[in-house]
Amino acid sequence: MERLRTECQRQMAEWRDRFRILGVDTMTAGDFEGTGVDTYIDLSIGFSVWLPLLDEGYYLPYGHVDMRGVPGFEFLTDDSAFKASDSQLTRSVVIAAISPYLSRSNHGKTFHMGSARYDLHVAIKDGYEVRGCVWDTLDAMNLMNEHEAAYGLKPLIAKYGPLFGVNGPIYTFEDMFGNRSPAPFNVELVGIYAIKDVLYGWRMFEWQYAQMALAASADGRGKLLECYALIDSKLPETDVFMARCGFEIDTEGLARLAADFKPKLEAARAAVFESYGIDADFVRKMDRVINAKKIADWIVAQTKRIAKHAETQAKWRAQAAEDEAAGKTHLKRYKDAVERIRALEAEALSPADEEHAPLYTDEFSITNGNHLAYLIYDYLGVRDRTGQFKRGKVRSTAADVLDAYYEEEEALKPLATVAAYEKLLNTYVEKIPAAVEGDGRLHSDWKAGGTSTGRYSSSGYRGRPVDILSEFETEE
Incomplete structure (x- = not known):
C-alpha cells in the first residue's frame, strides 16, 4: 500500500492531466482471482495490481485453500498445491487496506472484464464497490476492431503485444490451471501469473489509449478517444449496477x-x-x-419388391406345374407350392407410382x-x-x-x-x-457491443443450483 501511495503521488506529479479526459488523476491495472466465474456466488481469493511508474506488480493472496487428498483434485502436485502451512494474508485485512483506494473514483483503474464485469461484482461481494473503473481493455478492443477473432486478454496480447514490447510466449489461464479455480494452487505460482496478467493489462491499456488518441488527432475529425471517455468508460460500473439491481417484474x-x-x-x-x-x-x-425424395426412393424399392414378388410366384408355379405333369400332386412339396402361390396371390402390392406411395x-x-x-x-x-x-x-x-x-x-x-x-x-x-431470481427480480448480464450492430445485448443469469442448501434443512 505504501508503494501504491507512492505510485499515485508520482503520477499526479509526473503525469499531471495525462488521463484528464477520463476524469481521473491516476491509472493502475488491477485484477481479482476467484473461486470461479459466477459473478454472484464465487468469491475472490486474491488481488493483483500493476504500478507503471514504479514498474512493479503485486499479488495479495487471501483465499487459497488446501485441497490435497480431496477427490477430484488429484491433479495437484506437491510443487503446485497450496498447503495449509503456507502463509497468505488475511482477507479482512487485505480488504480493509485496498478498498479505500479501489473505492476512490479519482484514481482510475483498468480491468479486462468485458461483458461479465467480474471484478466489480467480486468487490461488491467483499463489501465495497470499485469506483474509477474507467477502462475495460476488452470493450476498448471491441471499439477499435469489431472483427477480432478473440477478445480474451491473452489472444490480444499474443497478437498485438510485440507492438508495445510484450513478446511471447504468452500463457493462458487454461495453460496454467486448466478449467479450474486457482484457489488450490500455491501462492507463488498464482502470484506470478496474476502479476503478469496486470502487466499485460497495463500495456494493453497504454497502447489502446495511445491509438485512440492518435485516431482522434489525425485529421481533427476523429473522436474515438472522446467517444470512449464520454460513453464507454462509464459503462462497466453502470452495467454492474443494473445487473445487480435487476428489474422488478x-x-x-x-x-x-x-x-x-x-x-x-x-x-x-x-x-x-x-x-x-x-x-x-x-x-x-x-x-x-x-x-419427393422419400417417394422416389419408395417407388424404386416398390418396383424391386414387385419384381421379386413376380419372380417368387413364377418359381412356385413352375414347381407346382412340374409336380402336376409328373403326377406327384400327393407330395408335400406340391402342397407347399400351392399354398405359397395362394399366399403370394393374396398379397396386394401397390403399384410403384407416386399416386400409390404412402403418406x-x-x-x-x-x-x-x-x-x-x-x-x-x-x-x-x-x-x-x-x-x-x-x-x-x-x-x-x-x-x-x-x-x-x-x-x-x-x-x-x-x-x-x-x-x-x-x-x-x-x-x-x-x-x-x-x-426471475429468488429475490423476485430479473437479473441480466449486460454486454456492451453484444450485437453485430454494436447495440447492447443481455442474457439472463444462470446461477448454480441452490440444492446445496438442503444440507442445512431440518425435518422441522
Whole structure:
C-alpha cells in the first residue's frame, strides 16, 4: 500500500492531466482471482495490481485453500498445491487496506472484464464497490476492431503485444490451471501469473489509449478517444449496477397477458388453416412436394419388391406345374407350392407410382419449417428473397426473413398474426417469469457491443443450483 501511495503521488506529479479526459488523476491495472466465474456466488481469493511508474506488480493472496487428498483434485502436485502451512494474508485485512483506494473514483483503474464485469461484482461481494473503473481493455478492443477473432486478454496480447514490447510466449489461464479455480494452487505460482496478467493489462491499456488518441488527432475529425471517455468508460460500473439491481417484474400482469394472448394465438392458428384452405387434399399435395425424395426412393424399392414378388410366384408355379405333369400332386412339396402361390396371390402390392406411395406427412404444422416453406414458396408463390438476408441460402423460414416478408406480402397476414402472438408469448410473457431470481427480480448480464450492430445485448443469469442448501434443512 505504501508503494501504491507512492505510485499515485508520482503520477499526479509526473503525469499531471495525462488521463484528464477520463476524469481521473491516476491509472493502475488491477485484477481479482476467484473461486470461479459466477459473478454472484464465487468469491475472490486474491488481488493483483500493476504500478507503471514504479514498474512493479503485486499479488495479495487471501483465499487459497488446501485441497490435497480431496477427490477430484488429484491433479495437484506437491510443487503446485497450496498447503495449509503456507502463509497468505488475511482477507479482512487485505480488504480493509485496498478498498479505500479501489473505492476512490479519482484514481482510475483498468480491468479486462468485458461483458461479465467480474471484478466489480467480486468487490461488491467483499463489501465495497470499485469506483474509477474507467477502462475495460476488452470493450476498448471491441471499439477499435469489431472483427477480432478473440477478445480474451491473452489472444490480444499474443497478437498485438510485440507492438508495445510484450513478446511471447504468452500463457493462458487454461495453460496454467486448466478449467479450474486457482484457489488450490500455491501462492507463488498464482502470484506470478496474476502479476503478469496486470502487466499485460497495463500495456494493453497504454497502447489502446495511445491509438485512440492518435485516431482522434489525425485529421481533427476523429473522436474515438472522446467517444470512449464520454460513453464507454462509464459503462462497466453502470452495467454492474443494473445487473445487480435487476428489474422488478409484474408477474401478475404477465399472467393476465398470457391468459389474453393464448386464446388469440389459437384463434390465429385456426385462421391460418381456414384462410389457406389447409385440408386433407392440401396436406397430401404438400406431402408429395416436401417428401419427393422419400417417394422416389419408395417407388424404386416398390418396383424391386414387385419384381421379386413376380419372380417368387413364377418359381412356385413352375414347381407346382412340374409336380402336376409328373403326377406327384400327393407330395408335400406340391402342397407347399400351392399354398405359397395362394399366399403370394393374396398379397396386394401397390403399384410403384407416386399416386400409390404412402403418406409421410398426415398433418400441417405451423412450427414445421418444411411445411411453412411449402405454404409460402410453393402454395402461395411468394418470391424467394432469402439470398438478400442469408448468403447462399434458399427458401428460408427463419424469423428475420419472414419478418421482412410479413411487411411486404399481404397474403402472409394470417401467418404474421400467429408470429406476433408467438413472439409475445415465447419471448416475453412466458419467458420472463421463468427467469426471475429468488429475490423476485430479473437479473441480466449486460454486454456492451453484444450485437453485430454494436447495440447492447443481455442474457439472463444462470446461477448454480441452490440444492446445496438442503444440507442445512431440518425435518422441522
